[in-house]
Amino acid sequence: xKQSLTTLLMLFVVLAAAAPLAVAANPAGVPADQSLYxxxxxxxxxxAVTKDFIGRLATDPSLGKFFIGLNDISKARVESxxxxxxxxxxGGPCIYTGQDMKTAHTGLHITDADWNASAAxxxxxxxxxxxxxxxxxxxxxxxxxxxxxxxxx
Ligand code: HEM
Numbered sequence: 001x002k003q004s005l006t007t008l009l010m011l012f013v014v015l016a017a018a019a020p021l022a023v024a025a026n027p028a029g030v031p032a033d034q035s036l037y038x039x040x041x042x043x044x045x046x047x048a049v050t051k052d053f054i055g056r057l058a059t060d061p062s063l064g065k066f067f068i069g070l071n072d073i074s075k076a077r078v079e080s081x082x083x084x085x086x087x088x089x090x091g092g093p094c095i096y097t098g099q100d101m102k103t104a105h106t107g108l109h110i111t112d113a114d115w116n117a118s119a120a121x122x123x124x125x126x127x128x129x130x131x132x133x134x135x136x137x138x139x140x141x142x143x144x145x146x147x148x149x150x151x152x153x
Contacts, residue, residue, distance in 0.1 A: 035091030036138050040131065043087065043094075049129055050083045056121040063117060066108055089142050101149035108153065115151045119143070 030039045040046060058067040058075075070078065087094035098104065122143065126136045 032134075036135060036142070037087060037090040037092030039135050040090060040139075041129075043092065045129065046087055046090070046092070047083055049125055049131075050079065050086060052128060053122055053125045054079055054082065056125060057118060060117065060121065063114060063121075066110070066114075090139070101146050102153060105150045106153040110151050110153070112151060115147060 032039075037046070040049070057063045067075065081096070081098035084094045084096045085098060088096045119140070122139070123136070126139065131139070
């Protein structure tokens with residue numbers, strides 16, 4: 001009996017220690033005064049969200065054309081730049097070394113319809129990771145401020 005109680009206690013300690021490492025967008029209980037980055041779940045959550053979002057864009061029948069010219073190394077570079085960009089944009093401790101948004105998207109001729117389809121994918125991603133409405137609205141506000149640099153270039 002004592003043995004099994006000890007085992008149970010050890011299991012509890014191991015699980016409790018592992019819990020904060022779980023990738024969860026906006027883990028419950030993060031105070032509202034924390035940065036959006038922290039409330040979204042930090043770096044690992046941002047990586048998971050960005051990969052899912054870019055995966056949706058690249059496989060969308062009408063948006064996939066934008067990514068056709070990128071080889072695997074270029075795709076990996078774009079992905080890590082988007083992660084760092086979003087990290088900085090949400091108040092995280094990252095450094096962004098990529099191009100500014102105007103330069104990165106000039107020549108792609110992204111339309112309003114492309115933008116709206118992308119925003120819908122982002123919402124699906126945020127829902128998948130169970131990001132609460134308050135944080136979703138903040139992400140969308142941050143993103144919509146970039147539209148002028150990304151669309152119609
Ligand atoms: C949600 C707002 C968006 C953000 C924050 C964003 C961010 C970025 C970043 C950080 C890069 C990498 C720049 C670099 O590597 O120096 C990039 C590149 C790129 N973005 Fe976006 N982007 C957004 C929307 C879009 C949309 C709507 C599309 C098209 C559907 C798109 C297509 C691309 C493509 C194709 C590249 C690669 C350009 C290249 O390296 O040739 N982006 N974006």
